[in-house]
Amino acid sequence: MKTRIFKSFVELTGSPVSSALLKKLTTSRISKPLIKPFASFYHIQVDEAEYPIEQYTSLNDFFTRSLQAGKRPIDSNPMNLISPVDGVLSDSGNIDPHQQFNVKDKTYSLHALLGDSEKAARYMNGYYYLFYLSPRHYHHFHYPISGTLVNRYALGSTSYPVNDLGIRMRDDVFSSNHRVISELSTDFGHIAIVKVGALNVNSIRIANSETTCVKGQNFGHFAFGSTVILFIEHHEAFRPEEMPFTEVQVGDRIGEWQY
Structure with missing residues (x-):
C-alpha cells in the first residue's frame, strides 16, 4: 500500500x-x-x-543562490579535470561498448542519456562521473575544463525526483527527465556535461550562449533537485581520481591528463 x-x-x-x-x-x-x-x-x-x-x-x-567570491577555489592546472558541481560523486568508471549505468540498483544506457547513437559512440571506452546534488548543495554548475562549446541540446519533458524514491519508483527516470546536454571540444577530446532536472519543475537555467568555455566558469544553475553526469572521450593519457561516494565541491580535481 x-x-x-x-x-x-x-x-x-x-x-x-x-x-x-x-x-x-x-x-x-x-x-x-x-x-x-x-x-x-x-x-x-x-x-x-x-x-x-x-x-x-x-x-x-x-x-538558486550564488556564493561569495573565492568560496570555491579552482584548480588552475590546465591538465586537471575539476568537479563541475558541489555534490556526491556517487558513481564513476570506464565506459565499455555494452555499458549499462547502474544508478542505485537501476540501469541506463548511454544512448538513452544522450538521445543519439552517434553521439554515444564518441564516448565508448571513455570515462564517466555521476554527481548527485541534494537540496543542501550549491546548485550552480561550472565548466570542468576549458574548451569550445560545439553542441548544446535539450531532451525529455517530464521530470521526476532524482533521489532514492524517484529512482526506485521509475526505471526510466533519467531517459524521461528533462535534461540539457553541453558538449565541449577540448585539448583532450570531447566532454559531454549532462544536466538532469528533477522535482518536476524542468528548471535548468543556462547563463549565456558563449562558445568559449573557461574552466571553473559558472554557466548555469538548477532550480531544485538535480544530477550531473560527465562523459569523457577516451584518451590514453587520462587518469581519473578513484573517489566513489565522496563529497566534492566545484574546483576539486577529479582527474588529470598525464603526458
Whole structure:
C-alpha cells in the first residue's frame, strides 16, 4: 500500500499542473518564511551565500543562490579535470561498448542519456562521473575544463525526483527527465556535461550562449533537485581520481591528463 501511494505521488509530481503550482509557490514571496526552516533542515552553509539569508525573497531565490567570491577555489592546472558541481560523486568508471549505468540498483544506457547513437559512440571506452546534488548543495554548475562549446541540446519533458524514491519508483527516470546536454571540444577530446532536472519543475537555467568555455566558469544553475553526469572521450593519457561516494565541491580535481 505504501509503495503504491509513493509511486502515485512521484508520478503526480511530474504533471504539468503540479509543476506549475510548485513553481508558482517557490518563486513567490509567500515562500520566504520557508527559507530559514529549509536551510536548517538541510544543514545548508548559509555563511557561504552571496547575501545574508534575510535578503532572499523566495525559497527558489535562496535555493538558486550564488556564493561569495573565492568560496570555491579552482584548480588552475590546465591538465586537471575539476568537479563541475558541489555534490556526491556517487558513481564513476570506464565506459565499455555494452555499458549499462547502474544508478542505485537501476540501469541506463548511454544512448538513452544522450538521445543519439552517434553521439554515444564518441564516448565508448571513455570515462564517466555521476554527481548527485541534494537540496543542501550549491546548485550552480561550472565548466570542468576549458574548451569550445560545439553542441548544446535539450531532451525529455517530464521530470521526476532524482533521489532514492524517484529512482526506485521509475526505471526510466533519467531517459524521461528533462535534461540539457553541453558538449565541449577540448585539448583532450570531447566532454559531454549532462544536466538532469528533477522535482518536476524542468528548471535548468543556462547563463549565456558563449562558445568559449573557461574552466571553473559558472554557466548555469538548477532550480531544485538535480544530477550531473560527465562523459569523457577516451584518451590514453587520462587518469581519473578513484573517489566513489565522496563529497566534492566545484574546483576539486577529479582527474588529470598525464603526458
